[in-house]
Amino acid sequence: MKVMISLLLPVLLAQGDLVPSSTLSPPQSETEAGPSTPKTLVPQNQPPQEEEEEEARLVAGGFELSRATSNLGFDLLRKMTARHEGNLMFSPLGLSFAMGTLMLGTSGPTHAQILSGLGLQTLSRTQPLPELFGHLRKTLTHTRELGLSQGSWAFIHKDFDVTETFRNLSKRYFDTECVPVNFRNASQARGLMNHYISKETQGKIPKLFDKINPDTKLILMDYILFRGKWQTPFNPAFTEVDTFHLDKYRAVKVPLMFASGTFASSFDVNLRCHVLKLPYRGNATMLVVLMQRLGDYLALEDYLTTDLVEAWLQNMKTRKMEVFFPKFKLDQKYEMHHLLKQMGIQRIFSPWADLSELSPTPRNLKVSEVLQRTVVEVDEQGTEAAAGTLTEITAYSMPPIIKVDRPFHFLIYEETTRLLLFLGRVVDPTRL
Known part of the structure; x- marks a missing residue:
């Protein structure tokens, strides 16, 4: 059985000298960049009629989110072509889920810029995006015959303070598991994370991390595992x-x-x-x-x-x-942060990144990189992919x-x- 896997790793670093110099442009105000999206929660235990209306709303919003994710994928493919002439493969869904998790920790212009770059600014005005992501994830993973599973980890440095709101929302909507790690012991941290990856991808990606920056405070990792069997197998x-x-x-x-x-x-x-x-x-x-x-x-x-x-x-x-x-079999790895910057998502990678929803002490935090690795193997029985x-x-x-x-x-x-x-x-x- 073959596996298609997509892994995304937005890496957040705490660095001591991230204060912008006077030669750099001042940060954009929230008014200029647009307001951040309120992280609205839907009341629980609703009456049956309200539940049906709520489900209909989530389904309709899910179609819009799906459309935006697909167009994001096509836009990224066009930008990748300028850098890669040969084989290409990535997961638009995996990138969308990873950025959706990351958005839970952002606020102000940083949040608004990610929404714009992902093409979600219009949808965010009428729908709470975390709920749409969560509903979409459940829809995909609850169809057993589809053979699709998705998960998320937050590897958190042992003395890094993460807000309870981020922990709760990431767990609720993205099923994110928080794992304490000592990034100062880079060898031990690398071994632990490689163990998680190898286990969830059933050994298809036994090793992903070669080295870890000891200044790392948090690594968010999303994976998608797809094991599809052809309706009409090849003999x-x-x-x-x-x-x-x-x-x-x-x-x-x-x-x-x-x-x-x-x-x-x-x-x-x-x-x-x-x-x-x-x-x-x-x-x-x-x-x-x-x-x-x-x-x-x-x-x-x-x-x-x-x-x-x-x-x-x-x-x-x-x-x-x-x-x-x-x-065929493809094993592709891309530095997505370069492409995201071309799509206007720049602030999150700069000294002006606003990650106040992620940590009560967000000073000097920024995202250093967003990586995606995707493995696919297609044979007579079908396609199984670990992104x-x-x-x-x-x-x-x-x-x-x-x-x-x-x-x-x-x-x-x-x-x-x-x-x-x-x-x-x-x-x-x-x-x-």
Whole structure:
């Protein structure tokens, strides 16, 4: 059984010399950056009618949160392309959950800037975001057949004071477990955290931390473990080594899996790409996007949006097909803080970060980095992972046989909420 894992680690450091110099611009006022979102709690023990209305509100808000998370993923993919030419894979959901946990500790302009960068400022005016995150997490993890689990840890330095509000809210909405750590003993702290990671990812990531800054006060870590089984498995007896074309001049040999069955597909006439649904059990799907012409796959990324994906899905036709799809494994690690800064989330990484909701003594606290590591392995049984305007779409142009033998994109999403769990690009299946 293969595993898809996403790990995010916002690292908060307490440093002695974080006072801004006089040459730097003064911090923005709360009025300029916008008010922070009130962390409203919903009253418990409501009457049945109010509970139904509350559930309907959370479901509607969940769709908006899902849409914002997916568009965040597409925006990040475009920014990643400027830095990475080869294989890419990350979890928009994992990043959204990690930043959602982090937002519980922020206030003022710092909080408002994160909302804006994540595209959640409008939703936050009408809905309490922590509740939406919590409801979405429960929806995903309570579907046993989906095979998705999510968890969060807060590794806290033994003498670092964290507010009870942050502890309670992070536990309630993100199921965050607080673990005391002595970061001054870096070797012991590293061993403890690697033990937690290895255990929760079932050994798929046995070691994540190579070194720890002894000035660290808190490490927040979110993980997502996805074990999806195909509705129509590929028969291992039919897997054969074949040619995968990297470009017009280069090719590699890869094992291509084969399945014959009923699949949904469409063809985007404007973008000249085939779109194929490979469904998992439990309301999850891998959407494979294959450009008609070799070498055009990078151009697709400029157009990816939730509206485009929805148009593809609404115009699909189910038919009998034969599918050839490569086995592959990816192990990707990214410094997300660089990308978040490009999206306008800068204050949290600066000396002016306001983390007053996290600690009663927030002076000299800032976030040093946000890392994400995602591992995916796709085989015959499934995927298990430890993290322009369209004018014409037709469902009839895809050939009865589709052979994914050139670079392609894949999206793994949950059907009910349309939440984008993982997003990736495979340029060379023989490389991690």
